[in-house]
Amino acid sequence: MDHMDDDIMTMFIEDTREHLGDIEACLMDMERDGEEIDEEVVNKVFRAAHSIKGGAGFLNLQNTRDLGHKLENVLHMIRSREIAPDTRVINILLGGFDRLRTLVELGPPGDAEDISGLLAELSGLAVEHLPEEKKADLARTVDIALPNGRTIFTEDRLSLEQAVAGGKLLYLVEYDLIHDVHARKKTPLDIFSAMEASGLILDCRMDLAAVGDLDAPPTNSIPLYVLFSTIVEPDVASYLFALDERRITPIHVETLLADAPPPAPDATPQAGADHAAAPAAGPATAPAAGPAAGPAEEAGGRFGPLALVMEDGVARLTTGPDQEADLSGADLAAALSACLTRGIGVRLDLSPGTEPGLDGLVALVSAARSFAARGLSLAHAGEVPAGLSAQAARAGFTARALAEAGVDGRLFGMS
Amino acid sequence: MNDMENGSAAVVLRPGRDIVASTVEGLRQEWKKALTPGVAALTVDLSDVEMIDSVGLGLLIATHNTLGKVGGKLRIAHACPDILGLLRTMRLDKHFILES
Numbered sequence: 133m134d135h136m137d138d139d140i141m142t143m144f145i146e147d148t149r150e151h152l153g154d155i156e157a158c159l160m161d162m163e164r165d166g167e168e169i170d171e172e173v174v175n176k177v178f179r180a181a182h183s184i185k186g187g188a189g190f191l192n193l194q195n196t197r198d199l200g201h202k203l204e205n206v207l208h209m210i211r212s213r214e215i216a217p218d219t220r221v222i223n224i225l226l227g228g229f230d231r232l233r234t235l236v237e238l239g240p241p242g243d244a245e246d247i248s249g250l251l252a253e254l255s256g257l258a259v260e261h262l263p264e265e266k267k268a269d270l271a272r273t274v275d276i277a278l279p280n281g282r283t284i285f286t287e288d289r290l291s292l293e294q295a296v297a298g299g300k301l302l303y304l305v306e307y308d309l310i311h312d313v314h315a316r317k318k319t320p321l322d323i324f325s326a327m328e329a330s331g332l333i334l335d336c337r338m339d340l341a342a343v344g345d346l347d348a349p350p351t352n353s354i355p356l357y358v359l360f361s362t363i364v365e366p367d368v369a370s371y372l373f374a375l376d377e378r379r380i381t382p383i384h385v386e387t388l389l390a391d392a393p394p395p396a397p398d399a400t401p402q403a404g405a406d407h408a409a410a411p412a413a414g415p416a417t418a419p420a421a422g423p424a425a426g427p428a429e430e431a432g433g434r435f436g437p438l439a440l441v442m443e444d445g446v447a448r449l450t451t452g453p454d455q456e457a458d459l460s461g462a463d464l465a466a467a468l469s470a471c472l473t474r475g476i477g478v479r480l481d482l483s484p485g486t487e488p489g490l491d492g493l494v495a496l497v498s499a500a501r502s503f504a505a506r507g508l509s510l511a512h513a514g515e516v517p518a519g520l521s522a523q524a525a526r527a528g529f530t531a532r533a534l535a536e537a538g539v540d541g542r543l544f545g546m547s
Numbered sequence: 548m549n550d551m552e553n554g555s556a557a558v559v560l561r562p563g564r565d566i567v568a569s570t571v572e573g574l575r576q577e578w579k580k581a582l583t584p585g586v587a588a589l590t591v592d593l594s595d596v597e598m599i600d601s602v603g604l605g606l607l608i609a610t611h612n613t614l615g616k617v618g619g620k621l622r623i624a625h626a627c628p629d630i631l632g633l634l635r636t637m638r639l640d641k642h643f644i645l646e647s
Contacts, residue, residue, distance in 0.1 A: 194632045243628035309601035314568065319600045321629060324636050336638045343605050345613040346579045350572070351605050356637070 139528035141239060144187045147489055148236040151180040155229050162210070163222040169210065174217075175436075177225075178207040179460045183489060184232060186461060190494045192325050195243050196235045202254035203228045215261045224253055266290055274388050276304060276359065279381055284357045285335050292385050295334050295361040299469065302334075302361045302383040305373055309354035312375060320356075330372060330498065331362030359383075363472060363498075368505040436463030440470070443479075447471045448513060450481035461492030468499040468510075477509035487519040493527055493544075500539040510543065521545030557588040559624075563595045566603030575606055582610075587619035594625040599633070611642055620644055 158177050162169065185200030206225065209215040217225075231250055235242035259270065269290040276285040284304060295302050307313060313323055327333055339355035362372070370377045434440070437459055441448045449467050451459055459482065471478045488496065503510040524544035531541035541547055558581050562574055582589065589610065599607070611621040622644040626634065634640060 192632070194635065240628045243632045244626075309604060314601035319598065320604060320637065321633050324633065328636075333636060336636060338608070338637060338639070340608050340612060340642065343608040343612060345616065346575060346582065346609050347613070348609065350575075350602075351609070354601060354605050354608070 139526070141191060143523075143527050144191060145236055145239075147187065148184050148233070151183055152229060152233050155180060156226065159222050159226055159229070162217045163219060166218065167213075167216045169213070169217065171211065174207060174211045178204060178211060179463075181207055181229075181232075183461050184236065186465070186494060188236075189328060192328055193235070193240065193242060194328075195245055195247050196232065197328075198251060199228060199232050199235065199247055199254075202251055202258075203232065205258050206254055209258060209261055214263070215257070221257065224257060228254060269293070276383055276388070278304065278306070284337060285359050287335065287359070289389055291334065292389065295332070296385045299472065300331075300361045300363050301365070301369075302359065302385055303369060303373075304381040304383055305358045305360055305375065306379045306381070307356040307358065307373075307375065309356050310352060312379075316374070318374075326372070327358065327360060330364060331360050333358055333360055335359040363469070363502050365502075365505055435467035435470070436460060438463050438467045440467060442476075446477045446479055446509065448479045448481050450513075451483045451486060459486050459488055459492065461489045461495055464488050464492045465495035465499075468495060472499065472502055472506070472508070475506065475508065477503070479509075479511060479513040481513040482517045482520065484515070484517050485519045486517040487523050489523070493520075493524055493529070496543060497534075497537065497539055500543055501537070504538065504540075511540075512543070516542070516545035518545075557590070558582070558586050559590045559592055561592040561594060565596055565598040565600075566606060567598060567600040568602040571602045571606045575609070578606075578610055582613060587614065587617050588622070589614055589619065590622040590624050592624045593627070593630060596630065597627060599630055604637075607639075607643070622646065 158173050161173050181200050181203040185197050185204055188196035188200055210217050215221060270288050272289045273286045274289060275283040277283045313320060337357045342353060342355055343351045364372050366382055369380050373380060437451050438449050500510055521544055529544055531546040534541045560578060560581060564570055614621050624646040634645060
């Protein structure tokens, strides 16, 4: 859908301005409330960070996505009362959102900005407030190996737990940049853009020694390993990665964590390590995006204004007659993810004015592919909401482009 | 043209064109000549480079490996956002020094 990018970028910038319109006032309210948080205010700020992160992932704006993710982590911890929003915390968040706004306005050149200090500051804040058992998980590592036993990655337990939160799957993908990329007339950027649009790259490693030096004959192989989490099932992973199935190793995280040795008595976390605190980073654009489901979601009841009602083995996601345009993409993504994880089809019963925003549209595209891949239905119960189809048209969606992406245009009011 | 600035022990290379399969062999020969004994610091200035393909990445890694033998580091300057993002995603920022 490359030809849509300019329209989507414009829409993303407009959406971001809207999300961040009164963010400073919300943050000041949070500081005033202190430990007695107003969940509605915190959720609003959280949704802003989450939505911007999702859109940035779709547009491959790495700095924006990374900063949105770190802000989202801290806000999740405030929401779950692991961090009290005192003056210091709010000042860091104010600085973070200010930088986020600047990065979005810059567009792709924003990726050249050095934001490592800010990311480290947000990570440090999150790590500082982690419960003791989670801090211990940061210090405990697990080896991830190819089927032949060769260890490729060593990751901490917390990162792995977060990588598969919300029913996501973890893969160790083995590319050869010469045979699998260059010979197929693709560039490494093509490969990473496709991966980042459908999941999260946890780690990446190249076998530099295999390349030789300038005196060696031109190399015939450049091995590249990627640790990748996604909602995509193994049977469609081969298609997603454009690789033979033998080059894609599903990683069974539960087994790995169960087999991992207990922590050493003196194990201590690395202060300031650039690890994400809870929640997991969802796929940048996939419906599993967002924090681990809260108690209400686990019970299958509500996702923001969306109610999940089971009818004849199919989930009806409804905004109710009174909800007009208050559905966020994050809520829609979380609800669709929950249904996908449970293996149930979905009928969307949304009010006519529903506008899911760019991240909601992206979540629907990702969900449509995933539901289809698993043989599950995803359709509207009645008419497609006018607000949704109008937003899709504004974003440059067309029936043809959707068909090329393997998505039924009727989901967006296009046939 | 592959511009070169050669100080006593530091070299700056400016390929001035995309580093892709069709240009890599020529660049490889030029860079080998530039890496004379004693050169341990090399900067590849990516101004005017819009694309690096897999073979081009191989050239950068080979250059890094050559420098590594004499304890040197490869420095990348003026990479465009796409290339900078690619190098970071591939975790090559752990091996190369990336200048924004």
